[in-house]
Amino acid sequence: MTSRIGDMVIDCRDPEVMAAFWSSVLGYRIFARDQTGVAIRGATVSPDILFIRVPEPKAGKNRLHFDVCPTDRSQEEELERLFSLGATRSSIVGSGSWVVLEDPEGHEFCLMSKRIAPEPAAYHDA
Structure with a gap:
């Protein structure tokens, strides 16, 4: 198990x-x-x-964070969308393939350059 x-x-x-x-x-x-x-x-x-x-x-750097990937647009286009939602650029520098951002309370997360398939449209309650 x-x-x-x-x-x-x-x-x-x-x-x-x-x-x-x-x-x-x-x-x-x-x-x-x-x-x-x-x-x-x-x-x-x-x-x-x-x-x-x-x-x-929040105090200090996250020990765990999300990596988010665009599903239907480029990394640059998704970056602009995330900024419009309230994300800010972190002082932590990413690499060429990811950008480090912060949510409205300062939790770090990364926007990756790779695209992944979107989730299905229907919601299922467990």
Whole structure:
């Protein structure tokens, strides 16, 4: 037997802002809210992402981060879209194939140059 990742949890100050940002970036939807945070889900069986409210701000560099890949446009076009959603360029320098960005609360993530296929359009609740 093995285990699978059920949820990815991100500590943040404002779960609503973070869920809205990452839903727009990834094409996910918000599917649950409670007093602790907000959860988003993609169309496939990939892990849900939970944004949990914590009182303290982010401190230091992430130990884990997302690499996001464009599905229907170039890296430059996707970079402009991510900026319009609220992403900012990080002080961490990427390589020729990725750009390091930060979400609205400063969590680092990378925009890769490689393209991947989009998720199916239909959502499935588990």
